[in-house]
Amino acid sequence: MTDTDNDFELINSFISGNQAAFNKIVLKYQQKIYWHARRMTGNHLDADEVVQEVLIVLYNKLKDFQFKSSLYTWIYKITATRSINYLKKRNLRQIFSFDDLEAKSVSSSEDVIKDLETKEKLDSLEKALQKVPLRQREVFIMRNFDEMSYEEISEITGVTTGGLKANYFHAMKKIMEIMQNNEY
Amino acid sequence: MNTNNKIVEYLDGQLSQEEKDSFENELKSSPGLQSEFQQYKKFKESLTQLRNIEVDESYFIETIPKFRTRQSVLKRYGVVPKLTLSLSTLLAVALVFVLIFFRSNKVAIPNKVVVVDSNGVDFSTLLDPSSDNFNLNYISSNEASHYDSLLNSMITKALDLSPDELSYVAPSNNSDLTSLLQNINEKEADNIYNEVLKQKILGR
Structure with missing residues (x-):
């Protein structure tokens, strides 16, 4: 059975009322959702919030899924949209000082990464990513970490x-400069 | 196409075979380009190391139970908490705007009502010692008739009457103020008093 067939069966099973099928879909894709949200938002707490928002949308909209794209692409699209919406809201909260991003990024006790060396490297990358515009950040993440083709990214965004290629080039150049010069 | 862009495209696998060969030849002959290329290559490799990070699996075990809890809260309360928050924010903003608006606008004071006697003289100036119209003898000698004329003027204004019509309303005999006051009973005096209070204090 292929991956797509499996998704098809899981969705149909969920539509028929099987809640366990939804859990299986979540277990299958939750890491992809988390890591996109994490790299976009730059910290674990915000990523966790985006994951929960995505699951709520997924649960409510899954019955309307029409198999025009793969389930992975569809879920990724929801995640990308939710991440950008969340960041726009977060920027607004920061303007009115309701949100302390520094406190979120330094709070390591709640983080899911336990290896300190990896966490340090990831922190540097996350800080550099926060310095580039949303659309550039998005394509940089999709291309480098999710290894998507430009066609797939185009379908999602x-x-x-x-x-996308222009955005990727600018993001790559800027992020490399920031990380090499430690301009966080 | 500038060199930076070519390096990124090369590492990204976006160049055709022909472009790739051309770039590699250029790379061999240019130490400056080689140095730049190495920087990008090293950076790209460091990103690859951050592709598959080991995480604490207990977080992902908790994702579904956390979602189910949130879902049950949403089912119980629907959109009410969010809606309440939005409405209260909206009300607070509206209140601030109203306060700012009223603070910047002076409260409108009704125009002073000018009552004139039959000669067209403002009655209030007749009683004001600082006014040019103030004349004690004039007031004492003509007091009753002026009060009568004031009363008639007020009735005419209030009922929008012509002088002829006024004669039907105003008493023709013993129409001076003294006799009028004498004819007012206690209840009518109370009503007039209350009406004057309303006009003066509440402005209605």
């Missing part, structure tokens, strides 16, 4: 492949 709605941006042309030409635009």
Whole structure:
């Protein structure tokens, strides 16, 4: 049985009322959702919030899924949209000082990464990622960490492949400069 | 296409075979380009190391139970908590706007009502010692008739009457103020007093 067939059966089973099927879908894709949200938001607490929002959308909309794309692409699209919406809200909260991003990023006790060396490297990357515009950050993450093709990224973001390549180039150049010069 | 862009495209696997060969030839002959290329290559490799990070699995075990708890709260209360928060924020903002608006606008004071006698003289100036119209003899000698004329003027204004119509309303005999006051009973005096209070204090 292929992965797509498996997703098809899980969705149909969930639509028929099997809650365990939904749990299986979550178990299958939750790490992908988490890591996209984590790299976009730059910290564990915000990523956790985005994961929960994505699951709520997924639960409510799964019955309307029409198999026009793969389930992975569809879930990734929801995650990308939710992440960007969350970041826009977070920026607003920061403007009105309701949100302390520094406190969130330094809170290591709640983090899921236990290896300190890895955490340090990831912290540097996350801080550098926060310095580039959302659309550049998004394509950089999808291309480098999720190894998506530009066509797949275009399907998710709605941006042309030409635009995506330009964004990727700017992101790569800027993030490398920031990380090499420690300009966090 | 600048060199940086070519390096990124090369490492990203975006160049055609022809472009790739051309870039590799250029790379061999340019030490500056080689140095830059190595920087990008090293950076790209460091990113690959951050691709599969080991995480505490207990977090992912908790994701579903956490979602189910949140879902049950949402089912119980629906959108009420969010809606309440939005409405209270909206009300608070509206209140601030109203306060700012009223603070910047002076409270409107009703125009002073000018009552004139039959000669067109403002009655209040007749009683004001600092006014040019103030004349003690004039007031004492003509007091009753002026009060009568004031009363008639007020009735005419209030009922929008012509002078002829006024004669039907105002008493023709013993129409001076003294006799009028004498004819007012206690209840009518109370009503007039209350009406004056309303006009003066509440402005209605």
